[in-house]
Amino acid sequence: MWAPEEEVVLxxxxxxxxxxxxxxxxxxxxxxxxxxxxxxxxxxxxDLSFIKGDERNACAQLVILSYPDLxxxxxxxxxxxxxxxxxxxxxxxxxxxxxxxxxxTLQREQPELMPQVVFVDGNGLFHYREFGLACxxxxxxxxxxxxxxxxxxxxxxVVKNDEHMSQISALSKAGDTFPLVTDSGKILGQALRxxxxxxxxxxxxxGHRISLDTAxxxxxxxxxxxxxxxxxxxxxxxxxxxxxxxxxxx
DNA sequence: GCGACAG
DNA sequence: ATCTTGTCGC
Numbered sequence: 427m428w429a430p431e432e433e434v435v436l437x438x439x440x441x442x443x444x445x446x447x448x449x450x451x452x453x454x455x456x457x458x459x460x461x462x463x464x465x466x467x468x469x470x471x472x473d474l475s476f477i478k479g480d481e482r483n484a485c486a487q488l489v490i491l492s493y494p495d496l497x498x499x500x501x502x503x504x505x506x507x508x509x510x511x512x513x514x515x516x517x518x519x520x521x522x523x524x525x526x527x528x529x530x531t532l533q534r535e536q537p538e539l540m541p542q543v544v545f546v547d548g549n550g551l552f553h554y555r556e557f558g559l560a561c562x563x564x565x566x567x568x569x570x571x572x573x574x575x576x577x578x579x580x581x582x583x584v585v586k587n588d589e590h591m592s593q594i595s596a597l598s599k600a601g602d603t604f605p606l607v608t609d610s611g612k613i614l615g616q617a618l619r620x621x622x623x624x625x626x627x628x629x630x631x632x633g634h635r636i637s638l639d640t641a642x643x644x645x646x647x648x649x650x651x652x653x654x655x656x657x658x659x660x661x662x663x664x665x666x667x668x669x670x671x672x673x674x675x676x
Numbered sequence: 677g678c679g680a681c682a683g
Numbered sequence: 684a685t686c687t688t689g690t691c692g693c
Contacts, residue, residue: 473683474683474684475684475685476683476684476685477685478684478685478686479685481684481685484684512681512682512683512684513681514680514681514682514683515681515682517682517683520683521683547682547683548682548683549682552682553682558682559682559683573682575682575683576682576683577681577682577683578682579680579681579682580680580681581682629682682684683684
């Protein structure tokens with residue numbers, strides 16, 4: 427494997443503390459306050475896919491979808507070499523650099539396509555130190571970001587126990603939610619049943635420049651399947667890229 | 677030693 | 684993240 431120096435992890439922690447001061451946890455855009463998000467035209471999804479034996483090289487993906495149609499209007503795949511290993515709680519130091527690079531390239535070459543909000547696969551405020559990948563990418567890009575994790579990160583007293591499973595069972599239809607409350611009573615995110623066909627919820631939290639209520643409402647409105655369409659397209663396309671450029675041995 | 681561990 | 688085919692249901 428590949429482990430970071432303890433000293434590096436300490437530096438990462440202080441960087442997260444420092445960047446937290448620039449976080450904006452409220453709605454800052456006019457479209458966010460509209461009942462139907464009128465004014466919202468472009469939503470983005472970002473993702474990284476890997477080849478099975480290789481944890482350093484990855485395909486970074488950025489897709490832009492029209493809203494509310496959710497049709498892909500832009501898509502880029504790029505092979506990147508990651509400079510940090512995966513460490514739970516520090517995902518951003520591994521994935522944010524290449525994703526920011528794709529956003530900067532878009533800004534330079536097709537600024538008219540800049541997304542108005544970015545869906546990130548992973549958590550935002552719902553994080554050990556309340557600064558997950560969605561917050562990190564949001565602050566560094568200064569774009570509104572929403573964190574949507576497919577699996578529960580057990581943090582600050584939010585655990586996958588019987589009570590949690592019971593709350594999941596109570597989600598009877600798409601759009602139903604329950605709050606992720608820390609042991610100190612703070613709501614860091616919402617579990618959302620994103621489609622009628624999936625029992626397993628997704629975990630939504632604020633990344634940057636959006637309120638939790640708006641983030642949940644927007645996520646629900648972008649879900650054709652369990653995973654929000656922008657993230658889903660980014661995942662599908664990055665994997666498709668690897669299949670065609672790095673076909674399996676057999 | 678045991679469990680947890682976003683992607 | 685990735686390893687993997689079929690299978691059940693609409």
